[in-house]
Amino acid sequence: MSGPFSQQFEQHGAWRRSLAHRLRWLSAWLTDNDLLDEAVAERLRAVEALMRTSRVMVAFVAEYSRGKSELINALFFAGYGRRIMPASAGRTTMCPVELRYDPALPTGLRLLPIATRLQPESLLHWRETAEGWTEMPLVPTDGEQIAAALHKVAEVQRVPQDEARALGFWRDEAPDDNPPLDAAGLVEVPRWRHAVLNLPHPLLEQGLVILDTPGLNAIGAEPELTMSLLPQAHAVLFILGADTGVSRSDLAIWREHLGAAGQAADARIVVLNKIDTLWDSLSSPAEIEAQIARQCAASAETLAIAPARVLAVSAQKGLQARIAKDAELLAASRLPALEALLGPGLLAEREAILQRAVESGVAALRTEAGRILRQRQRELAEQAMELEGLRGKNAAVLRHMRQRVEQEQSEFEAAAAQVLVLRRALDQRLNEAQAVLGATALKTDLAQFAQALRRPGIKLQLAQVYGRTFDTLRHNLSEVQASLGEQQGLLQTAFRRLNAEQGFGLQVPAEPRLAQYIDEMSSIEQSHLHYLGVGNVLRLAQPAFCSRLAQALAIRVRAVNDAALGELEDWRRSAFSQLERQLKERRAAYAKRGESMDRVREAAGSLDGRLAEIAGQGEHIRLLERRLRDLCEVLAGRKPDVPGSPAALAAAGTSPLATA
Structure with a gap:
């Protein structure tokens, strides 16, 4: 970045718009090729919105x-x-x-x-x-x-001294800092x-x-x-x-x-x-x-x-x-020297944060889309082997094999019902964990401090109440983290069983780490202790100031809890959207297997045609894998645009779907 801050910020804005444009095209390409589950789609939408509205x-x-x-x-x-x-x-x-x-x-x-x-x-x-x-x-x-x-x-306007005190512009404990009284005893305030x-x-x-x-x-x-x-x-x-x-x-x-x-x-x-x-x-x-x-x-x-x-x-x-x-x-x-420090430091740091958000989102979608493509390849390979085994078989054998597919499908649906039971159980436990950080619980957690602030007169031991309040807030986050660890273990066991019994490719998402929010609570606590110190004793005796202080604290703490809740919801969505995708793909595979057997039974000549069709689908999947890799490499900043590539077309405003 070079030039005045305005020029540097325009460069930053152009970079954000370019990334947002590519993310939108990537999302469209994935959607048109049925490679985007709801969890990754939501994450991509969030990253794109971050790029456009940051x-x-x-x-x-x-x-x-x-x-x-x-x-x-x-x-x-x-x-x-x-x-x-x-x-x-x-x-x-x-x-x-x-x-x-x-x-x-x-x-x-x-x-x-x-x-x-x-x-x-x-x-x-x-x-x-x-x-x-x-x-x-x-x-x-x-x-x-x-x-x-x-x-x-x-x-400005002039108000009586009592009103100036209530508004926060007159402090009895700091008379030297107070504005002067005019002849009518009024105080100048904004x-x-x-x-x-x-x-x-x-x-x-x-x-x-x-x-x-x-x-x-x-x-x-x-x-x-x-x-x-x-x-x-x-x-x-x-x-x-x-x-x-x-x-x-x-x-x-x-x-x-x-x-x-x-x-x-x-x-x-x-x-x-x-x-x-x-x-x-x-x-x-x-x-x-x-x-x-x-x-x-x-x-x-x-x-x-x-x-x-x-x-x-x-x-x-x-x-x-x-x-x-x-x-x-x-x-x-010396203004250019200030801009040289402000612009590159501020904007480069911001771009690094946004780029990490993009890389995280792209990595998630590449993992999930790659898992979907590999599952499709496995399903196609199984169908091809099954169809090759039908050569020369009579009608009775074909009927028997069709019945076997129906039996497997029935067993699969029974397993799917168990998946729904698992999901409801995990949903309930996650909802319980989320309630610990919810608005109702937070109001209860802050009640003791708010009550201490409302007491008339000098607020004794307010700092101790403040400390206990933040101990509770940190404990809540630690409690939710422990609950997440238990749920992570349950999910790992369930996913391993489903992968072994059903041939799924489920991968447990990374467990949310709430330590950063615990640290942020401590930072909030330490950075605002001065409001409870000796210098604010008389100001803390003012109900209006105490009300504003309690509201400000609640808003800041609420933001931390909301961010932690967002991580929990991302974890839930990532885990369950995989299950939904795998169930959908498996049902589609059973339908195709049954359809193929019915077609072969009705016309023996269709076997070669169906095998050729499967081979073509396999080649299309390999093409999708290559295009997915190219798009993700460019968005992650590890590969430049190649003329004619989906990313280059996206940057030019041309739909990459035209070359898919």
């Missing part, structure tokens, strides 16, 4: 007046030839702002009133409903109109709680999501922001002032909301903005460079982050240079 979120976090909005303008919106995000002296972004694109929604700016914080519904609830929002339709090509609308995110700009900008259309966050007080008052939205970000840019370095409030944001996420450390980039304030005509270029280097090194040491992940830029000069097409000023702004 989003990359970049979050900008900083205290007020660090130049977040200007950096967003310089990185993403210079093509408008003007500022889009408000960027001026003082506070500009007073509420979190999401910039994204959903074609199902109208183009425009949606604003959620700050008063919704006083209501019990979570931020997630509000983000998923149209009710309660103020909406401003926009023309996507009118940069001036968009910029004017976005100035709304800087709006007018809006959240803003979403839905805009068909080229980068947003390809899945980029930009999250612009306000300062420390606004972040701390919205637990869902740090528990749910920021953890979703694939990259977080933490912006400091190059002239001031790490201030006290900067350090508070880093420690409370960013620095604790150890496993996500590689997604953090620290940006020292406004280096143009250090461009002093009384200092030599070497002295300026040394000053910038010292600030970068000091910031890296204070934040305990690798020095290579601290970059100094001038967003303002970078935007100015991009609009004026001034290459010398752009180089001086």
